[in-house]
Amino acid sequence: MGDSQLGLYVKDFKVRTAIISWVWGAYLGDEGLQNGIRAKVASYLRHHVDSCMTKGKICGNYVNSIFAKREAISAGYDEAIMLDTEGYVSEASGENIFIVRKGKIKTTPLTSVLPGITRSCVMQIATDMGYEVKEERFTRDELYIADEVFFTGTAAEVTPVREVDTRAIGQGKAGPVALGIQKKFFEVARGMHNEYADWLTYL
Numbered sequence: 001m002g003d004s005q006l007g008l009y010v011k012d013f014k015v016r017t018a019i020i021s022w023v024w025g026a027y028l029g030d031e032g033l034q035n036g037i038r039a040k041v042a043s044y045l046r047h048h049v050d051s052c053m054t055k056g057k058i059c060g061n062y063v064n065s066i067f068a069k070r071e072a073i074s075a076g077y078d079e080a081i082m083l084d085t086e087g088y089v090s091e092a093s094g095e096n097i098f099i100v101r102k103g104k105i106k107t108t109p110l111t112s113v114l115p116g117i118t119r120s121c122v123m124q125i126a127t128d129m130g131y132e133v134k135e136e137r138f139t140r141d142e143l144y145i146a147d148e149v150f151f152t153g154t155a156a157e158v159t160p161v162r163e164v165d166t167r168a169i170g171q172g173k174a175g176p177v178a179l180g181i182q183k184k185f186f187e188v189a190r191g192m193h194n195e196y197a198d199w200l201t202y203l
Contacts, residue, residue: 027155027157032078035173037079039161039163040071040165042082044065065093068082068093079161084111085112087140089108091114094156098151100178103177105134105177106135118185122181125185125196129184144165146170157185160174
């Protein structure tokens with residue numbers, strides 16, 4: 001936040017930072033963490049790579065995410081999945097996305113998505129668990145035929161997706177790969193694995 005002057009040239013503005021702490025449960029619900037959520041492919045697209053700074057958590061970047069989320073909730077879903085301007089899957093409104101197919105894990109490359117901290121942690125955890133993890137573009141129909149889909153994010157943590165656009169994903173419930181990674185992720189966050197100790201900052 002800054003209040004030096006009005007206008008769009010903000011180079012010399014003073015920056016003031018506020019840190020707020022409060023009790024917050026599971027972002028997409030406890031049931032969603034356990035059983036998976038329902039997601040809808042949004043009509044709103046993720047920003048083109050040349051339209052803004054896609055690697056930063058800049059407040060203006062969230063405008064189309066807000067519209068996509070509202071659209072999904074209004075249609076009875078829990079979250080929105082956004083495509084990029086070429087029609088490939090990008091990410092959710094506020095989370096990175098992974099798919100599982102025949103035991104292999106794929107996530108979208110960083111071309112037009114936020115380089116999430118949770119995303120990189122989950123990629124490392126999954127690799128350490130013996131999974132092959134690839135950064136590769138994929139299409140909407142690959143979502144539909146995936147064995148599993150899950151989201152990652154600071155708020156969402158590791159949340160399975162059981163349905164996309166009324167189509168059941170896999171068995172229509174949280175899958176074993178996502179739940180296994182989720183379990184280890186929570187253990188890591190609680191300091192139960194010394195090999196990831198440098199990820200943690202104790203308060």
